[in-house]
Amino acid sequence: MTSPTLAIEIPVYGRLDLRVVAARGAELILDDGRRLLDFYAGHAVVLGSHSDEELARDLAEQAGRLRFQTSLIHTDERDRALTALRAFAPAGLGRAFLVNSGAEANENALRAAFLHHQRRGEPRRVIVAIEGAFHGRSAAASACTWSARKGWYGFPQAPFEVRFVPVDDVAALEAALDRDVAALIVEPIQGIAGARDLDLDFLRAARDLCHAQGALMIADEIQCGLGRSGDRFAFEAAGIVPDLATLAKGLGGGFPVGALLTSEAIAASLAIGDLGTTFGGAPLACRAIVRVLEELENGLLERVRPLSERIRARCRVGPVTEIQGRGLLLGLRVPSGARALRDALLARGILVGTSDDPEVLRLTPPYVIDEDDVDRLAAAIAEVAA
Numbered sequence: 505m506t507s508p509t510l511a512i513e514i515p516v517y518g519r520l521d522l523r524v525v526a527a528r529g530a531e532l533i534l535d536d537g538r539r540l541l542d543f544y545a546g547h548a549v550v551l552g553s554h555s556d557e558e559l560a561r562d563l564a565e566q567a568g569r570l571r572f573q574t575s576l577i578h579t580d581e582r583d584r585a586l587t588a589l590r591a592f593a594p595a596g597l598g599r600a601f602l603v604n605s606g607a608e609a610n611e612n613a614l615r616a617a618f619l620h621h622q623r624r625g626e627p628r629r630v631i632v633a634i635e636g637a638f639h640g641r642s643a644a645a646s647a648c649t650w651s652a653r654k655g656w657y658g659f660p661q662a663p664f665e666v667r668f669v670p671v672d673d674v675a676a677l678e679a680a681l682d683r684d685v686a687a688l689i690v691e692p693i694q695g696i697a698g699a700r701d702l703d704l705d706f707l708r709a710a711r712d713l714c715h716a717q718g719a720l721m722i723a724d725e726i727q728c729g730l731g732r733s734g735d736r737f738a739f740e741a742a743g744i745v746p747d748l749a750t751l752a753k754g755l756g757g758g759f760p761v762g763a764l765l766t767s768e769a770i771a772a773s774l775a776i777g778d779l780g781t782t783f784g785g786a787p788l789a790c791r792a793i794v795r796v797l798e799e800l801e802n803g804l805l806e807r808v809r810p811l812s813e814r815i816r817a818r819c820r821v822g823p824v825t826e827i828q829g830r831g832l833l834l835g836l837r838v839p840s841g842a843r844a845l846r847d848a849l850l851a852r853g854i855l856v857g858t859s860d861d862p863e864v865l866r867l868t869p870p871y872v873i874d875e876d877d878v879d880r881l882a883a884a885i886a887e888v889a890a
């Protein structure tokens with residue numbers, strides 16, 4: 505396919521040979537008229553339908569009336585988005601700061617954690633993270649990202665000490681979490697690692713160990729939050745509430761937004777100027793947030809569990825030997841190779857994701873897929889030789 509992009513854009517993405525021009529529900533429409541059933545949702549971003557006329561109306565109305573204001577000024581749109589976010593979040597995470605991406609949300613969560621200890625006169629210098637984790641590509645976020653160790657995304661050194669502990673290893677976590685640790689950052693379900701769901705007992709032990717050592721717990725819910733696990737937040741299944749949680753991806757339904765949620769106590773330890781952003785919480789972004797949270801509250805989130813159960817029941821066929829993850833963040837184990845199955849499904853009109861694990865195919869569909877879509881996926885997988 506010829507594309508001007510190839511001659512202009514810096515070549516850092518291996519792009520699929522597809523051109524999407526429109527969409528309906530969970531179906532993408534290509535320039536040659538073919539339709540693709542989407543189990544990927546653009547890096548897990550689109551939770552509802554791929555085309556949303558209500559969002560289009562909201563954004564058009566907003567742009568026509570008030571296009572932009574920064575955090576320096578009050579707006580009704582920001583008030584509504586923050587109120588909706590507080591209603592969506594569990595008690596204990598009622599304070600929020602709006603940003604533009606996942607990496608930026610994590611960057612600010614880490615900064616807030618360090619500042620919190622500094623302000624109490626007990627500075628700490630270490631972050632504990634989990635092997636396999638992905639937290640973003642900015643300096644602090646990528647310091648806590650496991651694969652960054654291999655190449656460090658080009659930076660010569662980490663901005664602070666990070667101790668990685670193996671997944672679900674309570675003893676290793678206990679050994680790493682001493683009183684130098686400002687925070688533990690954890691994805692309750694590791695997305696890019698292949699929808700690897702952490703043991704709920706490990707998450708509960710992590711919560712207790714953080715309390716015991718005075719370290720803060722940051723839940724990165726950027727991929728597994730906003731209903732994708734079947735709960736509003738993936739940490740809820742463990743019956744815990746972290747000190748900070750980060751959201752992005754689905755929060756704007758395609759509009760670039762992110763959020764840092766935290767408690768009253770941690771919010772109170774931050775001062776004017778500690779965090780900042782030009783675009784965070786801008787009116788257009790806030791309209792997108794309100795729209796997505798309304799969709800989730802009005803029946804979208806309830807779709808996740810039954811669809812997840814159907815995938816689990818029907819898709820362990822052909823080359824798929826096991827299914828991991830929760831909700832609509834699922835990893836299909838394919839010992840013969842995830843990429844080959846991804847390509848075979850693409851040839852059959854179905855788009856799925858891969859992961860850091862070459863044996864794990866990642867499913868992150870929009871929540872508007874239906875039972876027939878799942879059955880179509882299962883039938884397509886079954887056609888592929890093990």
Ligand SMILES: Cc1ncc(COP(=O)(O)O)c(C=O)c1O
Pocket residue numbers: 547605606607608610638639640641691695696724725726727728752753
């Ligand atoms: C769990 C997790 N955290 C953080 C990020 C980074 O988000 P962004 O790409 O919006 O910076 C991602 C992106 O895939 C993610 O999956």
